[in-house]
Amino acid sequence: MFLASLALASVTVFAFMSVLPGDPARVALGVTADPESVAQLQARFGTDRPLAVQYLDWVSGLPTGDFGRSYVTEATIGPQIVDRLLVTLWLVATASVLALLVAVPAGVVAAVRHRRPSGAFLSGMSQVGIAIPSFLAGMLLIALFAVHWGLLPAGGWTPPAQDPARFVRLLILPALSLGVVQAAVLTRYVRSAILDVLREDYLRTARAKGMGPYRALIRHGLRNAAIPVVTVLGLQLATLLIGAVVVERVFVIPGLGSLLLDGVANRDLLLVQGVVMVLVVAVLLVNYLVDVAYVVIDPRLRRAR
Amino acid sequence: MSSAAGNAVLTVAGLSVGVRDLRLVTDVSFSLGPGERVGLIGESGSGKSLTALSLMGLLPEGLRAAGSVRMAAVDHDLVDASERDMTRVRGDRMAMVFQEPMTALNPLMRVGDQVAEVMLLHDTQPDRRSARAAVTELFQRVHLPDPERMPGSYPHQLSGGQRQRIMLAIALANNPSVLICDEPTTALDVTVQALMLEEILAGVEREGSALLFITHDLPVVAMVCQRVLVMYGGRLVESGPVREVFTSPRHPYTAGLLASSRFEESDTAGRLPTISGSVPAAGHFPAGCPFRDRCPAATEECAEWPGWTGGAAHGFACWHPVGRTGQ
Amino acid sequence: MTAADAAGALREPGTQAAAARPPRRGRANPNLVIGAVLVGLVVGMALTSFVWTPYNPTRVDTPARLAGYGADHWLGTDKFGRDVLSQLMVGARTTLFVGVVAVGVAALSGTPVGVVAGMARSRWLSEGIMRTNDLLLAFPALLLAIMFGAVFGASTLTAMIAIGVATVPTFARIARARTLQVMSTEYVLAARAAGRTRLAIALRHVLPNIFSLLIVQASVSFAIAVLAEAALSFLGFGTAPPTPSWGRMLQEAQELLSVAPRLAVWPGLAIALAVLGFNLLGDGLRDRFDPQLDDRR
Numbered sequence: 021m022f023l024a025s026l027a028l029a030s031v032t033v034f035a036f037m038s039v040l041p042g043d044p045a046r047v048a049l050g051v052t053a054d055p056e057s058v059a060q061l062q063a064r065f066g067t068d069r070p071l072a073v074q075y076l077d078w079v080s081g082l083p084t085g086d087f088g089r090s091y092v093t094e095a096t097i098g099p100q101i102v103d104r105l106l107v108t109l110w111l112v113a114t115a116s117v118l119a120l121l122v123a124v125p126a127g128v129v130a131a132v133r134h135r136r137p138s139g140a141f142l143s144g145m146s147q148v149g150i151a152i153p154s155f156l157a158g159m160l161l162i163a164l165f166a167v168h169w170g171l172l173p174a175g176g177w178t179p180p181a182q183d184p185a186r187f188v189r190l191l192i193l194p195a196l197s198l199g200v201v202q203a204a205v206l207t208r209y210v211r212s213a214i215l216d217v218l219r220e221d222y223l224r225t226a227r228a229k230g231m232g233p234y235r236a237l238i239r240h241g242l243r244n245a246a247i248p249v250v251t252v253l254g255l256q257l258a259t260l261l262i263g264a265v266v267v268e269r270v271f272v273i274p275g276l277g278s279l280l281l282d283g284v285a286n287r288d289l290l291l292v293q294g295v296v297m298v299l300v301v302a303v304l305l306v307n308y309l310v311d312v313a314y315v316v317i318d319p320r321l322r323r324a325r
Numbered sequence: 326m327s328s329a330a331g332n333a334v335l336t337v338a339g340l341s342v343g344v345r346d347l348r349l350v351t352d353v354s355f356s357l358g359p360g361e362r363v364g365l366i367g368e369s370g371s372g373k374s375l376t377a378l379s380l381m382g383l384l385p386e387g388l389r390a391a392g393s394v395r396m397a398a399v400d401h402d403l404v405d406a407s408e409r410d411m412t413r414v415r416g417d418r419m420a421m422v423f424q425e426p427m428t429a430l431n432p433l434m435r436v437g438d439q440v441a442e443v444m445l446l447h448d449t450q451p452d453r454r455s456a457r458a459a460v461t462e463l464f465q466r467v468h469l470p471d472p473e474r475m476p477g478s479y480p481h482q483l484s485g486g487q488r489q490r491i492m493l494a495i496a497l498a499n500n501p502s503v504l505i506c507d508e509p510t511t512a513l514d515v516t517v518q519a520l521m522l523e524e525i526l527a528g529v530e531r532e533g534s535a536l537l538f539i540t541h542d543l544p545v546v547a548m549v550c551q552r553v554l555v556m557y558g559g560r561l562v563e564s565g566p567v568r569e570v571f572t573s574p575r576h577p578y579t580a581g582l583l584a585s586s587r588f589e590e591s592d593t594a595g596r597l598p599t600i601s602g603s604v605p606a607a608g609h610f611p612a613g614c615p616f617r618d619r620c621p622a623a624t625e626e627c628a629e630w631p632g633w634t635g636g637a638a639h640g641f642a643c644w645h646p647v648g649r650t651g652q
Numbered sequence: 653m654t655a656a657d658a659a660g661a662l663r664e665p666g667t668q669a670a671a672a673r674p675p676r677r678g679r680a681n682p683n684l685v686i687g688a689v690l691v692g693l694v695v696g697m698a699l700t701s702f703v704w705t706p707y708n709p710t711r712v713d714t715p716a717r718l719a720g721y722g723a724d725h726w727l728g729t730d731k732f733g734r735d736v737l738s739q740l741m742v743g744a745r746t747t748l749f750v751g752v753v754a755v756g757v758a759a760l761s762g763t764p765v766g767v768v769a770g771m772a773r774s775r776w777l778s779e780g781i782m783r784t785n786d787l788l789l790a791f792p793a794l795l796l797a798i799m800f801g802a803v804f805g806a807s808t809l810t811a812m813i814a815i816g817v818a819t820v821p822t823f824a825r826i827a828r829a830r831t832l833q834v835m836s837t838e839y840v841l842a843a844r845a846a847g848r849t850r851l852a853i854a855l856r857h858v859l860p861n862i863f864s865l866l867i868v869q870a871s872v873s874f875a876i877a878v879l880a881e882a883a884l885s886f887l888g889f890g891t892a893p894p895t896p897s898w899g900r901m902l903q904e905a906q907e908l909l910s911v912a913p914r915l916a917v918w919p920g921l922a923i924a925l926a927v928l929g930f931n932l933l934g935d936g937l938r939d940r941f942d943p944q945l946d947d948r949r
Contacts, residue, residue, distance in 0.1 A: 025786070025787060025790070028787050029787060029790055032787065032791075036799060036803065037799065037802070037803065040803055041803050135386070147928060147931060147932065148924070148928060150927070150928075150931060151875070151923075151924040151925070151926075151927035151928035151931065152920075152923075152924050152927075153879050153882055153883055153923060153924075153927075155883060155886055155902070156882075156902065156916075156920045156923065156924070159902065159905070159906060159909060159916050159920070160916070160920070162909055163909050163910075163913045163916065167909055167910045167913070174909075220428065221423060221425055221428040221429045222428065222429055222430055222431040222432070224383060224423070224429075225423065225429045225430065225431075225492070225495070226431070227383055227415065228381060228383060228415055228416060228420065228421045228423075229415065229416035229442060229443040229446060229495065230412045230413065230414070230415040230416035230417055230443065230446050230447060231412065231416075231446065232408055232409070232412050233408070239442075240431045240434070243433050244431070244432070244433055258790075258792055259792060262792045262794045262795055263794075265794065265795075265798075265887075266794070266883050266886065266887060269886075269887060270906065280798060281798070281887060283802070284798060284801060284802040284889075287802075289802060289803075292798075292799070292802045296795060296798075296799055299795055300790050300791065300795075303789075303790045303791075303792070304790050307789075307790070317433065318432070318433060319432075319433060319479040319481070320432060320479070320481045
């Protein structure tokens with residue numbers, strides 16, 4: 021199922037980015053170019069071959085990280101993507117961890133105290149957080165922490181191996197701006213999942229065994245609540261990846277997003293095609309992992325597989 | 326059999342349950358002797374489940390209990406006890422089996438662990454290993470098939486009857502002095518019900534637990550219980566030994582319940598006898614005697630609560646009791 | 653009676669005793685009210701901008717550049733001396749326009765697709781539709797818009813269509829789920845037994861039943877569309893200059909963050925309030941249509 025989705029996605033991306041815009045040799049040389057030099061360039065790009073062959077050539081290189089050569093710079097695309105992907109992964113991973121660390125306790129408290137002011141306050145905060153786009157959060161954080169207080173750098177990137185301290189200082193603000201918004205969204209779903217669980221009979225059974233309300237919730241509720249939350253977490257990871265594209269722009273981080281936007285700016289369509297494919301694979305992979313997670317969490321699904 | 330307050334394991338006095346200005350259970354008093362089996366009967370909406378939940382301190386959010394619930398060897402009142410104090414009582418001295426076995430177990434946890442948990446929680450087994458052995462033994466006692474492997478199962482792999490036995494095993498694991506069963510067989514297939522009842526009877530007998538058995542099923546009460554409490558409209562309206570109450574009920578409501586459960590007493594048109602009218606929504610019973618708007622014998626007097634006639638163990642609350650010698 | 657029954661009985665007391673019902677705390681549905689007010693504010697701003705703005709929002713007035721708050725320019729001016737308030741008002745227009753078209757595209761194509769998938773007799777058809785749907789889900793709005801922008805060039809139109817296409821699966825999913833629910837109800841079974849055609853059933857029973865759900869979803873999707881439009885304009889993939897848009901105002905404000913942070917604050921506030929408004933409106937409508945869900949999301 022996962023592989024079929026991958027195949028379908030790759031065809032879609034290829035069709036959209038390679039077929040739709042027309043032949044790159046013609047695009048590069050313009051309408052006035054003579055047929056001979058067009059043919060020459062086509063041969064060099066490999067675009068004189070049938071589309072199916074071109075597709076297979078492109079797609080068969082993907083698993084080994086071979087994304088072809090840029091039509092614009094003629095540089096190999098693969099190594100650039102791998103470099104940039106690592107940067108983006110740091111950002112997304114840190115943001116996800118931050119989001120979970122905030123959202124799970126906040127969501128549980130908001131659910132357990134949903135009739136009290138503290139719970140309503142948390143719900144309200146999460147509503148407000150959802151309404152703030154991550155790039156806006158980023159700008160506000162820069163305005164406060166970098167410009168106003170001068171505590172942290174406003175942007176840039178250093179690989180962790182080179183200067184770990186600076187790496188961390190550079191990572192904090194972008195990870196926060198991505199994470200805060202995600203935390204807000206997740207809090208809402210954690211709250212609703214916990215509210216559902218709180219009504220379950222097995223929680224009453226746990227209380228009847230002699231567990232206190234929080235202990236019963238932690239031991240019997242959290243895992244049950246995890247099922248709907250994991251679904252959202254999967255969807256959110258996808259948005260987080262895409263959100264990283266924008267946040268990288270705000271903080272001038274050389275990640276996959278910057279590479280994508282530069283590719284678009286330079287009309288380097290094969291590069292764009294490669295980055296898009298990586299992002300789509302990431303989204304599909306996350307969805308697949310979510311399905312796996314269901315089976316790990318819920319024994320009722322195990323036999324069905 | 327009657328339980329003088331001195332040796333009762335559970336003494337309920339003036340128990341009321343309400344939400345804001347709405348009263349759902351009013352002034353319920355009774356007691357359970359050691360090992361005594363008492364039925365609590367009434368239609369839906371009579372407040373019997375709320376009574377049970379308030380004993381456990383597990384009322385739904387927003388509902389509050391007042392009055393007094395004391396247990397032998399527990400030195401605090403269970404009403405308004407702190408959560409910490411109640412956690413020590415629940416699952417240990419007082420345990421409960423719920424109506425719906427399909428949802429009462431955690432679907433993501435092996436049933437053996439769910440049973441072992443209650444023993445580890447109250448330190449009645451020192452470690453996981455011995456708890457596991459105790460689970461196997463418990464499973465044997467409630468006649469679950471394959472007690473060696475069953476603990477490794479998940480609830481969805483088991484039938485309703487099996488799950489309810491597991492609930493019973495959880496309830497009996499710590500040898501409680503009071504076991505509350507809230508319609509434990511209602512959700513089960515008819516063929517499984519009788520077996521489950523035998524299991525409960527055998528269980529309380531073995532552990533010496535007193536049983537509070539909630540049901541609307543009169544034949545079940547006759548089979549399981551020694552004494553019966555009849556509730557209507559959130560109030561106790563009659564109590565007494567099962568045989569006496571069932572053969573010569575004093576409260577018209579009890580009489581009506583009994584009549585409607587006897588199939589042989591259909592009238593000439595072939596209709597079964599019923600109690601006229603229907604049960605009002607919870608908390609909206611008439612003041613005074615809650616049954617008066619449905620009672621054939623009701624008079625002006627009934628606008629006032631009649632008070633209790635007779636002793637705690639055998640008595641009724643009615644201005645116009647049904648004749649002394651039964652029907 | 654179980655405790656849950658008791659609680660249920662409490663929630664819906666008998667009608668004859670309705671007077672004795674415990675007073676429910678301020679049931680004016682605050683979500684709905686606040687949401688409607690915020691959305692009304694944005695819509696009002698956009699509508700007003702058609703007849704009046706303090707200045708021509710695109711008029712460059714170099715001497716007045718970076719003016720602060722004042723009587724001339726209430727919210728100040730940007731680096732070209734353009735009036736911030738005027739830009740905000742016209743920007744609301746852009747935001748709403750993109751949102752309406754995107755959500756319209758999504759609802760009008762996603763809903764029929766979902767209803768067909770829910771009613772289809774052939775498993776192939778319904779499976780095929782849902783698989784395509786899942787595939788589309790792998791392309792989030794922003795990514796799709798960037799792809800569109802790369803191939804066709806960035807414009808308001810590509811942004812709208814990309815956001816719309818990316819939102820189709822949401823509507824298709826919801827429409828299908830609800831259709832399946834409606835199709836298994838007794839009244840639909842009765843209608844089928846009476847020999848009604850599928851089209852007649854779809855029009856008479858299914859659509860009216862999924863309508864409220866779609867309205868709620870439209871409101872929530874609108875919030876997402878506002879966010880996406882802002883992000884796209886911020887990246888330069890949305891509305892082209894000089895037409896004002898909140899996202900681009902933010903982008904232009906970024907380099908001036910140390911000089912004039914207010915240039916980021918106002919469009920940022922506008923985006924946040926619009927998103928909050930549509931989200932709350934969606935929640936409020938959901939509560940209104942389906943009170944049983946009141947505690948949830």
